[in-house]
Amino acid sequence: xxxxxxxxxxxxxxxxxxxxxxxxxxxxxxxxxxxxxxxxxxxxxxxxxxxxxxxxxxxxxxxxxxxxxxxxxxxxxxxxxxxxxxxxxxxxxxxxxxxxxxxxxxxxxxxxxxxxxxxxxxxxxxxxxxxxxxxxxxxxxxxxxxxxxxxxxxxxxxxxxxxxxxxxxxxxxxxxxxxxxxxxxxxxxxxxxxxxxxxxxxxxxxxxxxxxxxxxxxxxxxxxxxxxxxxxxxxxxxxxxxxxxxxxxxxxxxxxxxxxxxxxxxxxxxxxxxxxxxxxxxxxxxxxxxxxxxxxxxxxxxxxxxxxxxxxxxxxxxxxxxxxxxxxxxxxxxxxxxxxxxxxxxxxxxxxxxxxxxxxxxxxxxxxxxxxxxxxxxxxxxxxxxxxxxxxxxxxxxxxxxx
Amino acid sequence: xxxxxxxxxxxxxxxxxxxxxxxxxxxxxxxxxxxxxxxxxxxxxxxxxxxxxxxxxxxxxxxxxxxxxxxxxxxxxxxxxxxxxxxxxxxxxxxxxxxxxxxxxxxxxxxxxxxxxxxxxxxxxxxxxxxxxxxxxxxxxxxxxxxxxxxxxxxxxxxxxxxxxxxxxxxxxxxxxxxxxxxxxxxxxxxxxxxxxxxxxxxxxxxxxxxxxxxxxxxxxxxxxxxxxxxxxxxxxxxxxxxxxxxxxxxx
Ligand SMILES: Nc1ncnc2c1ncn2[C@@H]1O[C@H](COP(=O)(O)OP(=O)(O)O)[C@@H](O)[C@H]1O
Ligand SMILES: [Mg+2]
Numbered sequence: 001x002x003x004x005x006x007x008x009x010x011x012x013x014x015x016x017x018x019x020x021x022x023x024x025x026x027x028x029x030x031x032x033x034x035x036x037x038x039x040x041x042x043x044x045x046x047x048x049x050x051x052x053x054x055x056x057x058x059x060x061x062x063x064x065x066x067x068x069x070x071x072x073x074x075x076x077x078x079x080x081x082x083x084x085x086x087x088x089x090x091x092x093x094x095x096x097x098x099x100x101x102x103x104x105x106x107x108x109x110x111x112x113x114x115x116x117x118x119x120x121x122x123x124x125x126x127x128x129x130x131x132x133x134x135x136x137x138x139x140x141x142x143x144x145x146x147x148x149x150x151x152x153x154x155x156x157x158x159x160x161x162x163x164x165x166x167x168x169x170x171x172x173x174x175x176x177x178x179x180x181x182x183x184x185x186x187x188x189x190x191x192x193x194x195x196x197x198x199x200x201x202x203x204x205x206x207x208x209x210x211x212x213x214x215x216x217x218x219x220x221x222x223x224x225x226x227x228x229x230x231x232x233x234x235x236x237x238x239x240x241x242x243x244x245x246x247x248x249x250x251x252x253x254x255x256x257x258x259x260x261x262x263x264x265x266x267x268x269x270x271x272x273x274x275x276x277x278x279x280x281x282x283x284x285x286x287x288x289x290x291x292x293x294x295x296x297x298x299x300x301x302x303x304x305x306x307x308x309x310x311x312x313x314x315x316x317x318x319x320x321x322x323x324x325x326x327x328x329x330x331x332x333x334x335x336x337x338x339x340x341x342x343x344x345x346x347x348x349x350x351x352x353x354x355x356x357x358x359x360x361x362x363x364x365x366x367x368x369x370x371x372x373x374x375x376x377x378x379x380x381x382x383x384x385x386x387x388x389x390x391x392x393x394x395x396x397x398x399x400x401x402x403x
Numbered sequence: 404x405x406x407x408x409x410x411x412x413x414x415x416x417x418x419x420x421x422x423x424x425x426x427x428x429x430x431x432x433x434x435x436x437x438x439x440x441x442x443x444x445x446x447x448x449x450x451x452x453x454x455x456x457x458x459x460x461x462x463x464x465x466x467x468x469x470x471x472x473x474x475x476x477x478x479x480x481x482x483x484x485x486x487x488x489x490x491x492x493x494x495x496x497x498x499x500x501x502x503x504x505x506x507x508x509x510x511x512x513x514x515x516x517x518x519x520x521x522x523x524x525x526x527x528x529x530x531x532x533x534x535x536x537x538x539x540x541x542x543x544x545x546x547x548x549x550x551x552x553x554x555x556x557x558x559x560x561x562x563x564x565x566x567x568x569x570x571x572x573x574x575x576x577x578x579x580x581x582x583x584x585x586x587x588x589x590x591x592x593x594x595x596x597x598x599x600x601x602x603x604x605x606x607x608x609x610x611x612x613x614x615x616x617x618x619x620x621x622x623x624x625x626x627x628x629x630x631x632x633x634x635x636x637x638x639x640x641x642x643x644x645x646x647x648x649x650x651x652x653x654x655x
Contacts, residue, residue: 003521212519220507220525221518223496227504230495237453237491238505238564239479241513248516 058256
């Protein structure tokens with residue numbers, strides 16, 4: 001169905017189901033319970049899951065498949081956000097023109113940056129992309145102030161033209177009248193579920209672009225990209241020019257990033273230069289590697305993982321810690337709080353750094369590999385108790401190339 | 404006029420004359436062996452032919468067109484495929500995926516943005532890749548990751564990847580090195596079969612004289628970067644200069 005194999009169709013259906021059920025699935029703890037702080041079914045957090053998921057899916061097409069590690073993808077994120085806010089200012093709050101413009105401008109931008117950066121590979125490529133992104137950041141921050149409103153950030157003012165705004169048009173981002181920041185709240189028992197328009201808008205787009213990435217993975221083009229990662233020499237002497245393939249992958253992933261940036265501004269009608277900073281570029285690298293570069297689901301898991309724990313860890317403060325450890329003797333309680341303190345609140349990046357190091361060292365294939373290992377452990381044991389794990393080594397079986 | 408004409412090619416690496424005044428005329432449809440001791444410049448000559456190296460002087464004409472100054476992928480698209488001395492395959496891909504790539508390259512040229520087409524719907528390509536894998540008796544290994552193959556199988560896979568492109572000229576750099584006797588004989592049989600059924604010109608570099616004499620119609624002996632003699636296998640066998648430069652060494 002939809003040009004997919006049976007297995008992939010099932011996979012896609014599962015992904016669609018999980019995405020649409022997110023507001024329920026991420027709200028496992030009843031309101032008012034102690035654990036409610038670990039719930040993640042809030043509109044702005046779920047929106048970030050979907051948006052950064054899109055960002056990471058696109059990044060994975062470049063990095064996961066070709067192995068070219070871009071350190072400048074935040075530039076496209078920023079371009080996407082600015083495009084959307086400009087369309088608000090000029091036309092009105094419908095997000096569609098802005099998102100289209102975001103994808104096109106990010107694509108053109110990626111074409112330019114990619115064309116130059118792809119003359120080199122390896123670390124030189126990474127440095128070139130980083131340099132371009134920092135240049136874009138600085139341009140946005142100061143030189144291009146008329147376009148970006150510099151430090152303040154680009155936003156909509158009452159005297160903006162907004163020529164398509166009618167009298168009855170919503171006064172915040174909307175999709176043909178469906179207002180992004182409106183939600184339906186449903187109480188069931190002790191639970192409260194929030195079904196937010198913005199989340200569902202992002203989620204449906206995420207499903208579409210995930211489907212496209214699945215198609216790319218399974219296409220001849222996808223094989224070519226993986227061929228580039230494993231042996232460019234063989235590729236060249238097989239009559240293929242690697243450069244346009246990598247450039248196409250770069251532009252596609254740039255367009256994904258532009259779309260993600262545009263969606264950020266569709267949820268919250270603001271665009272600031274900090275969105276282009278190198279930390280934002282680094283974050284998508286972390287998401288992809290943490291989840292599992294080159295796998296279909298990995299980057300999405302990585303994005304969800306990072307955004308979820310960022311939310312949890314930065315919310316925790318010393319007071320909350322004290323309530324957690326209140327049962328302990330005072331001296332011990334203070335000692336633990338003192339030790340945990342650097343890792344919470346603003347110290348979240350420290351935790352992220354440690355997590356990342358552990359994954360890279362112990363699980364080079366990312367969370368997906370962790371999942372696979374557990375799966376193998378479980379199934380391997382239940383199938384043949386006597387020789388667990390040996391079979392795979394001595395009788396290599398055909399395996400799917402990506403999972 | 405041959406399909407491949409190499410005239411007055413020179414190549415120096417620093418002070419080392421790797422190729423000195425090489426002239427070679429390879430007839431359409433033949434199997435031409437190049438033999439010579441290690442370091443004679445055999446691989447360097449192939450590197451010049453596929454655009455990996457640019458010679459200091461001289462010309463290389465293939466099929467009436469100059470090869471020099473063209474990109475390696477353009478030269479391949481002109482119809483020259485090469486099997487390397489150390490196998491160059493796509494290690495992270497499966498055997499079957501390795502076979503698909505040359506099939507796409509042959510059909511679609513140096514680049515095509517077929518990003519939303521499904522491989523599963525490419526019936527013709529799949530059939531061709533499977534047929535070739537069957538021909539080299541590797542169809543049962545189609546799902547294996549290429550890097551996990553034995554050295555002999557890697558070489559065989561690389562050969563299959565070149566053959567499936569149906570090149571006009573196939574360059575083989577020691578195709579049986581590292582193979583067991585039985586595999587070597589299979590390879591000879593395969594190459595003979597390919598040569599007879601598909602009219603591919605082959606240039607083969609080989610140390611194993613059994614292979615050379617089973618395949619070659621003509622032999623060039625290269626020593627210290629220059630062709631020593633060129634003749635039929637029968638005449639080469641008894642040639643005193645060759646015995647001295649090469650066969651003596653091999654027999655020792
Ligand atoms: N890229 C290179 N740079 C420097 N020297 C090289 C290079 N390639 C080959 N040579 C030298 O040229 C000579 C011929 O090498 P080669 O063509 O590989 O010989 P063979 O006949 O064994 O294939 C050798 O002395 C080798 O060291
Ligand atoms: Mg050699």
